[in-house]
Amino acid sequence: MPVDPQIQAILDKAAGLPPTHTLSVAAARARYEARLDALPPPAPVAAVAERTIDGPGGPLKLRIYTPEGDPAGGGGPFPLMVFFHGSGFVLCSLDTHDGMCRNLCAGAGVVVVSVDYRLAPEHRFPAAPDDCLAATRWVAAHAADLNGDPARLLVAGDSAGGNLAAVTALRIREEGGPKLAGQLLMYPATAHCSADMPSYAENAEGYGLTRATMEWFWAHYASPVDAQNPHAAPLAAADLSRLPPALVQTAEYDPLRDEGERYARRLAESGVRVDMTRWEGMNHGFLFWAGHVDAATEAMREACAWVRRVTRQNVGAP
Numbered sequence: 144m145p146v147d148p149q150i151q152a153i154l155d156k157a158a159g160l161p162p163t164h165t166l167s168v169a170a171a172r173a174r175y176e177a178r179l180d181a182l183p184p185p186a187p188v189a190a191v192a193e194r195t196i197d198g199p200g201g202p203l204k205l206r207i208y209t210p211e212g213d214p215a216g217g218g219g220p221f222p223l224m225v226f227f228h229g230s231g232f233v234l235c236s237l238d239t240h241d242g243m244c245r246n247l248c249a250g251a252g253v254v255v256v257s258v259d260y261r262l263a264p265e266h267r268f269p270a271a272p273d274d275c276l277a278a279t280r281w282v283a284a285h286a287a288d289l290n291g292d293p294a295r296l297l298v299a300g301d302s303a304g305g306n307l308a309a310v311t312a313l314r315i316r317e318e319g320g321p322k323l324a325g326q327l328l329m330y331p332a333t334a335h336c337s338a339d340m341p342s343y344a345e346n347a348e349g350y351g352l353t354r355a356t357m358e359w360f361w362a363h364y365a366s367p368v369d370a371q372n373p374h375a376a377p378l379a380a381a382d383l384s385r386l387p388p389a390l391v392q393t394a395e396y397d398p399l400r401d402e403g404e405r406y407a408r409r410l411a412e413s414g415v416r417v418d419m420t421r422w423e424g425m426n427h428g429f430l431f432w433a434g435h436v437d438a439a440t441e442a443m444r445e446a447c448a449w450v451r452r453v454t455r456q457n458v459g460a461p
Contacts, residue, residue, distance in 0.1 A: 305331025
C-alpha cells in the first residue's frame with residue numbers, strides 16, 4: 144500500500160534536513176535529542192526512578208518505570224521488561240525513548256528497565272551487548288527490589304535495540320540464565336548492512352532511515368569480521384532453537400524489513416513460538432508516533448497485548 148498519509152506528513156516535515164550519515168556523531172546525537180518536543184505525549188505511569196549499577200565497562204545507568212496497580216486488585220510484583228533503545232548503536236538515549244518506555248509500561252502493566260548501554264564509536268562491539276546482558280542479569284537478581292517477578296522477565300528493543308534484545312536472548316541461552324519469558328523485537332536489525340536484503344534496495348531512500356545511514360551506523364559499531372558474529376548480527380547464528388517466544392514487528396517502508404522477517408521465520412523454523420506483523424504503510428521508527436499516527440497506536444497496543452499474554456503464561460513458573 145502507499146505510505147500512510149500520517150507518516151508521509153512527518154516525512155515531509157523532515158525533508159529538508161541533511162541525512163544522518165552526512166553529520167558528525169555529535170551533530171547527529173544533538174538532532175535526535177532535539178526531536179523530543181515533537182513526539183506525542185506518552186501514557187502516565189506510577190513512578191519513574193533512576194539508578195546506577197556496576198557494568199562491564201564502568202557505571203551503567205538504568206531508568207525504571209513502574210505501572211499503576213492492576214485494576215483487578217494486584218499491586219505487584221509485576222512482570223519485568225528490560226528495554227534497549229535503538230538508533231544504530233550510535234545515537235539516542237534514555238531520554239529519546241522515554242515515551243516508548245512509558246507506553247510499554249502502562250499498556251502492558253510491566254516494570255520497564257531502560258538501559259543506558261555504551262554507544263559506538265567510543266565503545267565499539269561488544270560493549271553494547273555486554274552491557275545489555277549484564278543489565279538483564281542484574282534485573283533478574285534484583286527483581287524483588289523492583290516490585291517485579293523474575294519468572295516473568297522479557298527483553299525488548301527497537302531497531303538496534305531489537306538487535307540487542309535478540310542477542311541478549313541468544314547469549315542467555317548459551318551462557319546461562321536468567322530464564323526469559325519473551326523477546327519483543329520492534330523492526331530489529333538482525334543482519335549486517337551488506338547482507339542481501341531486497342528491502343535495502345526498495346527502501347534505500349525516501350522513508351526516513353536510509354541504506355547509507357545504516358552503513359554509517361555499522362561502520363561506527365563493528366568491523367566487517369565482527370559483523371559475521373551472531374552476537375553482532377543474530378541472523379548469522381547457526382542455531383536459533385530453545386529461545387523464548389518472540390513478537391517481531393516490521394514496517395513495509397523500512398530497509399530492515401526483510402532481515403526482521405527472515406529472523407522471525409528462522410525462529411519459527413527452529414521451533415520457537417513467533418508472532419510476526421508487517422505494518423503496511425509504515426516506515427522505520429513509526430512506533431515513536433503512537434498516540435499520533437493511528438497505525439502506530441495499534442502497533443503499540445499489539446505489543447502490549449502480546450507482552451500481557453506471554454507473561455500470563457509464565458505466572459508461577461520456576
